[in-house]
Amino acid sequence: MTTQTQPTAPAVPAGATPGVVELRNVSRWYGNVVAVNDITMSLGAGVTGLLGPNGAGKTTILHMMAGFLSPSKGTVTVDGKPTWRHPAVYRDLGLVTERESVHGFLTAEQFVLACARMQKLPDPAGATRRALELVEMTDAAHRRIGTFSKGMRQRTRVAAALVHEPRVLLLDEPFNGMDPRQRMHMMQLLHTLGDNGHTILFSSHILEEVEQVAGLVQVIVAGRLAASGDYRKIRRLMTNRPHVFAVRSSDDRRLAVALIAEKSVSGIEIEAGGLTVRASDYGDFTRTLPRIALDQGIRLHQLVPSDESLESVFSYLLEA
Incomplete structure (x- = not known):
């Protein structure tokens, strides 16, 4: 069994200032x-x-x-x-x-x-x-x-x-x-x-x-x-940024009406292929959606984060 030692790195010489x-x-x-x-x-x-x-x-x-x-x-x-x-x-x-x-x-x-x-x-x-x-x-x-x-x-x-x-x-x-x-x-x-x-x-x-x-x-x-x-x-800025989800269900319009009243949902667009939902809190939304669908008797067919690429995560910071 080998033990890993802490590297002993050189210090900036006494009297010298760190490089700026x-x-x-x-x-x-x-x-x-x-x-x-x-x-x-x-x-x-x-x-x-x-x-x-x-x-x-x-x-x-x-x-x-x-x-x-x-x-x-x-x-x-x-x-x-x-x-x-x-x-x-x-x-x-x-x-x-x-x-x-x-x-x-x-x-x-x-x-x-x-x-x-x-x-x-x-x-x-x-x-x-x-x-x-x-x-x-x-x-x-x-x-x-x-x-x-x-x-x-x-x-x-x-x-x-x-x-x-x-x-x-x-x-x-x-x-x-x-x-x-x-x-x-x-x-x-x-x-x-x-x-x-x-x-x-x-x-x-x-x-x-x-x-x-x-x-x-x-x-x-x-x-x-x-x-x-x-x-x-x-x-924290990255984590708390608005998240965009693509959602498809058995009744998109009724689901949209129920979701828009939720605090974690900041916007919804109804399209031919389903819903585009903007959520201000990733965790809250992903916990809330199944509960609402169950309460409304709506079957969820798809829930996909549509903005999870690294580029989209960083690009949000340009607008923050």
């Missing part, structure tokens, strides 16, 4: 396509989740923060210095991209060591060893990356991003391909780094990942900042 990442009225467009639309946010010490559906603009935002892309409008800075065309920013910044770009013929140790040497660290071998220990890759350090599972490759890339102990760490979908134990260890590592004064931003399209790791969240929908702040408050 700021976006001010930032937009990025590709021809006529607007990928990011007038976003302003500020990130400090701790773990922040960048949450949104696929294609929302999360990767574009991370790439601008890392200096890979220039904003079409606005400014992106780390500690007051622009990230675009400012290579010195990489002394205090680490990035793990979603797309892999690691040579499979290298071992994990060789890859991380190369990153340490590019940073001109005084003890690249020692820094490499510490970084691999952080992500639990020491046992596989001498294996070629091409033989690794996706989760192992991901952890190796995280080690490379951490080898120079950056104050700012940016991660794009970092938990992809990790098994549950690897995922839990990585979450603990990010928690520890944030508690030690590092500025961590990771992107995800999965609500549960952000809930387990981040106290603060930035929600991106269609390139816009839909919500920002404490995760619990934003989660």
Whole structure:
């Protein structure tokens, strides 16, 4: 039986301030396509989740923060210095991209060591060893990356991003391909780094990942900042949003008359194929509907939430 140890992550050096990442009225467009639309946010010490559906603009935002892309409008800075065309920013910044770009013929140790040497660290071998220990890759350090599972490759890339102990760490979908134990260890590592004064931003399209790791969240929908702040408050907004249900029954008109008097129902549309019901309280409505149908002697043929896609959940925040 193996025991899982808490990762011992480096702290921000005494006297150094945590990295501050700021976006001010930032937009990025590709021809006529607007990928990011007038976003302003500020990130400090701790773990922040960048949450949104696929294609929302999360990767574009991370790439601008890392200096890979220039904003079409606005400014992106780390500690007051622009990230675009400012290579010195990489002394205090680490990035793990979603797309892999690691040579499979290298071992994990060789890859991380190369990153340490590019940073001109005084003890690249020692820094490499510490970084691999952080992500639990020491046992596989001498294996070629091409033989690794996706989760192992991901952890190796995280080690490379951490080898120079950056104050700012940016991660794009970092938990992809990790098994549950690897995922839990990585979450603990990010928690520890944030508690030690590092500025961590990771992107995800999965609500549960952000809930387990981040106290603060930035929600991106269609390139816009839909919500920002404490995760619990934003989660309540998502949970309490109006819900839309498609309902079919043996007598739609009589059911509609009975439902419209309920507090949990905010609106009903009668259509040829049934009812479209808007409910302000998901749980109350799903408990009330069967009771009313039974009382009225109406048989329910269908009850389907019609707005449960991730995009619709997030899009509500644009209107809240």
